[in-house]
Amino acid sequence: MSKAEYVYTVLLEEIRSSRIPGGTALRAGEVAKRLGVSVTPVREALRRLEKDRLISYEAHHGATVIDLGDEALAEYYGLRAVVEGLGARLAASRITPAELAELRELHAAMAEDAARGRNERLGEQSRRFHLRIVDIGGPAFLGAHARSVRNSFPVPAEASLWLDETQVRAQLEAHEGILAALEAGDGERAERVMIEHVRNAGDYRQRH
Numbered sequence: 001m002s003k004a005e006y007v008y009t010v011l012l013e014e015i016r017s018s019r020i021p022g023g024t025a026l027r028a029g030e031v032a033k034r035l036g037v038s039v040t041p042v043r044e045a046l047r048r049l050e051k052d053r054l055i056s057y058e059a060h061h062g063a064t065v066i067d068l069g070d071e072a073l074a075e076y077y078g079l080r081a082v083v084e085g086l087g088a089r090l091a092a093s094r095i096t097p098a099e100l101a102e103l104r105e106l107h108a109a110m111a112e113d114a115a116r117g118r119n120e121r122l123g124e125q126s127r128r129f130h131l132r133i134v135d136i137g138g139p140a141f142l143g144a145h146a147r148s149v150r151n152s153f154p155v156p157a158e159a160s161l162w163l164d165e166t167q168v169r170a171q172l173e174a175h176e177g178i179l180a181a182l183e184a185g186d187g188e189r190a191e192r193v194m195i196e197h198v199r200n201a202g203d204y205r206q207r208h
Contacts (some may be wrong), residue, residue: 007044011045016151068153078202104179171201174193181193
């Protein structure tokens with residue numbers, strides 16, 4: 001990994017998880033010092049983040065993390081529902097027994113963590129579950145597009161619905177429904193359950 005790639009990866013994760021919140025100014029010199037690199041790779045990483053529409057440049061202010069509002073939140077979950085729903089539909093006709101077993105293993109790990117109260121692990125595991133399905137359904141373009149969508153809107157760790165005990169069982173049941181549809185090769189049902197699942201997550205975020 002190049003230094004510029006390293007800086008980009010670190011900043012992307014910090015912005016995506018809202019450890020660097022919207023409205024924060026990113027000073028190249030300060031970032032370089034914190035990450036132990038020169039200013040050049042930081043500037044390259046910032047240009048990539050601007051291309052990703054995660055930061056903007058303003059005169060006399062430099063780079064600032066974009067602060068997105070409620071309309072952007074609704075658009076984000078709407079787009080996720082379309083992309084991940086299509087991924088589930090396509091995956092139903094392409095998934096192999098080995099891939100289905102992989103998804104079931106991940107789901108079982110989530111159920112085990114939930115049973116043991118390790119809810120802080122569930123958000124990232126759910127992300128992996130969703131993206132793996134889209135990768136199976138659309139390996140050429142859709143998987144990369146799904147990642148781009150997810151990276152475009154920060155989700156604070158404390159805002160995860162997986163931390164809410166009243167939500168965990170319903171979300172795991174949705175995953176079980178998606179797995180059952182994939183195993184049955186029922187693309188229409190897989191898409192429908194995925195879309196409803198993602199939209200429910202969006203409704204939860206808007207309420208909270």
